[in-house]
Amino acid sequence: MCIAGPTTTSASSSAVTERGTAALLERVLALPRPLLLAFDVDGTLSPIVDDPAAATVSVELGRALRRLAKARGVRVALITGRDVAALSKMVRVPGAYRALEHGRVVLAPGQRAGGGGPSAPQRRALSAFEHWATVHALPSGAELERKAASRAVHVRRLARRDPKRAEALLAAAATEAQRLGLHPRPGRAVLEAQVALADKGSALRKLRSLTRSRGVLFIGDDLTDLPAIAAAVQLGGLGFFVRSPERPRTPSGASASLRNTDEVAELVIQLADALA
Numbered sequence: 001m002c003i004a005g006p007t008t009t010s011a012s013s014s015a016v017t018e019r020g021t022a023a024l025l026e027r028v029l030a031l032p033r034p035l036l037l038a039f040d041v042d043g044t045l046s047p048i049v050d051d052p053a054a055a056t057v058s059v060e061l062g063r064a065l066r067r068l069a070k071a072r073g074v075r076v077a078l079i080t081g082r083d084v085a086a087l088s089k090m091v092r093v094p095g096a097y098r099a100l101e102h103g104r105v106v107l108a109p110g111q112r113a114g115g116g117g118p119s120a121p122q123r124r125a126l127s128a129f130e131h132w133a134t135v136h137a138l139p140s141g142a143e144l145e146r147k148a149a150s151r152a153v154h155v156r157r158l159a160r161r162d163p164k165r166a167e168a169l170l171a172a173a174a175t176e177a178q179r180l181g182l183h184p185r186p187g188r189a190v191l192e193a194q195v196a197l198a199d200k201g202s203a204l205r206k207l208r209s210l211t212r213s214r215g216v217l218f219i220g221d222d223l224t225d226l227p228a229i230a231a232a233v234q235l236g237g238l239g240f241f242v243r244s245p246e247r248p249r250t251p252s253g254a255s256a257s258l259r260n261t262d263e264v265a266e267l268v269i270q271l272a273d274a275l276a
Contacts, residue, residue, distance in 0.1 A: 021267040024256055027238060028267075029274055031215030033073035036208055036237075037271065038228070039065075040200075040220035041080040041090060043188065044242050045268075047261040050157050052145050057091035061265045064272035069095035069109075071276040075211040079103065079200050079218070079228060081185075081192065083148040084113045097211065101149055102185065102224055103203030104196060108210065118149050122195040125180040126151055129193045132176045137169050149195045150182075156189040187222050188246040201227030208235060219264060222247065229254050 028037075039045055045065075046057050057065075069076040077097040080087055084100055084107070098107045105113055118126065129151050133144050141158040144151060153173045159166035170191045174184035177193035185192040200220070208216055216237030218228045221244055229239030230253050241247075241254040242264055250257035258264050 020259065021263055021270060024240065024258070024267055025270050025274065027255070028217050028271060031217065031237060033215060034075060034211065034213045035073060035215040035275075036075045036077060036211050036213035036217070037068060038077040038079050038204055038207060038216070038218045038232075039264075039268075040218075040222070040225050040228075041078055041082065041087065043221040043244065044219055044225075044261065044264055046090065048156075048188075048244070051143070052086075052152075052154065055090055058265065061268060062091050062093070064265075064269045065091065065093045065096065067272040067276035068268070069093050071272075074275055075207075075213055077204075077207045077211075079203055079207075079220075081187075081224060086147070097207050099200065099203035099207060101147065102194070102198040103200045104149060104194075104198035106203055106206055106210070118195045121181075122149075125182050126193070126195065128180050129177060129182060133173065137173060140165060140169060142166075142169055150185075150192050152190050152192040154190045159189050185224060187224055188244065199227050200225060201231035204228045204231045205235070219258070226251055
């Protein structure tokens, strides 16, 4: 999971980005229709910031996503580790499909999240993990994020001043999650303890079936996105990876990579111009 927020792009960097995304744009436009355009959110549609609650998607990019969601023969999906409330605070795209909590919940456009929340034992496990984090992680400078079916320990600020301590805290958090019967999910400077396993690759396959799409594109930036990148390629589509200081190398199996969230934004805006 990535922690993200707004950014700006200078005129010169924008020109470089346009040249870098031109070939990728052509590859996406060559995919068959109906076309499913699926995106991770944190670290993909929005750049990294320290505080998860401060994350947002830029006004211009949100506008482009909404244009795409209205385009003929195009389906837009947001596949995120966030829950429905947190995603709604970041960006609203009427007409978009949503796969939440790393794919645990899949919603069609306009559909509200229903039941299926954690059971009583799972809630107790989440509470116990939160207590552990409060006692052992937060005093060291970590931060806790609460979600409907998980708790996440973020160490981005801590990692800048004490990377070894941050790494040790994430390892300890993973061990505690397993001890409590939760499922640890590592990400960029974060360890998330989930009540149930979920998979973005399975979510993408489900979305493709729901939308009856022929062409598929997925763009993501972290370990949790690799199953969806692989699924997109296996479905005959494209899986793009967004590089970052934590993940500087393009994973094997990805169709291509983008240098940063600015390039993602430029590609999405170009797609909206071409398709909407």
